[in-house]
Amino acid sequence: MSIVSVSAVIITKNEEDNIAMCLDSLKGWANEIIIVDDESTDKTVELAYKYTDRIFHRKMDIEGKHRNWAYAQAKNEWVISLDADEYVTEELKQEINEALVDTTHSAFSIPLRNFIGSYQVRYSGWYPAGKVRLFKKSVFRYEEVKVHPRAFLDDNGTNGHLTKDIVHKGYPDIEHFLGSLNRQTTWEAQKWIETNRKVTFGKILWRTFDRFPRTYFRKKGHKDGFFGFIIAFFASLYQIMSYMKYRHMLYEQKIANGDKNPKI
Numbered sequence: 001m002s003i004v005s006v007s008a009v010i011i012t013k014n015e016e017d018n019i020a021m022c023l024d025s026l027k028g029w030a031n032e033i034i035i036v037d038d039e040s041t042d043k044t045v046e047l048a049y050k051y052t053d054r055i056f057h058r059k060m061d062i063e064g065k066h067r068n069w070a071y072a073q074a075k076n077e078w079v080i081s082l083d084a085d086e087y088v089t090e091e092l093k094q095e096i097n098e099a100l101v102d103t104t105h106s107a108f109s110i111p112l113r114n115f116i117g118s119y120q121v122r123y124s125g126w127y128p129a130g131k132v133r134l135f136k137k138s139v140f141r142y143e144e145v146k147v148h149p150r151a152f153l154d155d156n157g158t159n160g161h162l163t164k165d166i167v168h169k170g171y172p173d174i175e176h177f178l179g180s181l182n183r184q185t186t187w188e189a190q191k192w193i194e195t196n197r198k199v200t201f202g203k204i205l206w207r208t209f210d211r212f213p214r215t216y217f218r219k220k221g222h223k224d225g226f227f228g229f230i231i232a233f234f235a236s237l238y239q240i241m242s243y244m245k246y247r248h249m250l251y252e253q254k255i256a257n258g259d260k261n262p263k264i
Helices: 019-024 044-048 063-072 090-100 174-194 201-218 221-256
Strands: 006-012 032-037 055-057 078-083 086-088 107-116 130-136 140-142 151-153 159-161 166-171
Touching: 006 019, 006 044, 006 063, 019 044, 019 086, 032 044, 032 063, 044 055, 063 078, 063 140, 078 086, 078 166, 090 107, 130 140, 130 151, 166 174, 174 221, 201 221
Parallel strands: 006 032, 006 078, 032 055, 107 159, 107 166
Antiparallel strands: 078 130, 086 166, 107 130, 140 151
C-alpha cells in the first residue's frame, strides 16, 4: 500500500486485452482505482469491476478536457495517471512511496519504457523521456485540446523527476503503430483547424526534412536498428500527413461554406 494516499486514474476504450495487466500492477498499492470508460463494447468494464467499483462512463470528446474530468473524480490529492496499456513497476511504486513522504514538488515526471511488440525502444527520443504522470489534482490540469495536450501546474509549483519506469505496451505490432500514426495525424489536423492555426507548406516542409535526422542521429535512433529507422521516418511522415489532412479539411470547409471552386 502506498504510504501517502494515491488515486490511480485509468482512461479506457476497448482495452480487454490490457486492463488486467494494468490493474494487477496497482492492486494492493493504490488507495483508490478509478476507471473512466469511453463507451467500450468489449469486456473492459466487466474485467475492471474485479478490481474496483469506481467506474465512470463518459464519451471522449476532447482529450485534455476528458482527462481533467477524470482526475476530478479522485478522492485523494495525489493522482497517478495511466493508460490501460501501461503498468507500474515494483521499483516505481517503492520510489513513489519514498518521494511523497516529504516533498515540496507539486508533480513528478516518470520515464515510460515503450515497446513495439516485444522490442523495447531505448533511443529515438522515446526513452527515458519522462512525462508528468504523478501530480496533485488541485493544481494540475491539461490544456483542453484533442491531441498532445500540454500540462500545467496552476500553483507555479515545481516538477520533480522519478527514475523508475511505467511500462507502456502500446504497440503490440506494426499494424497498431501505423494505426496510431493515422489517428494522431487526423487529430493534429483537426486541432489546427479548430484553433485557426495558420500552417504554411514551407514550415511543414522544413519540419518534414528536419524530423528524420533529429530523431535518427541527434536522438540516437540509429541505435534502435531498423525500428529506429522506422520511428525516425514516421516522425518525418507525421508532419506531411498532418498537413495533407489539414489542407483537405480546409477544402471541405470551403465547399460547405458555398465556395464552388476552391483551391486545395
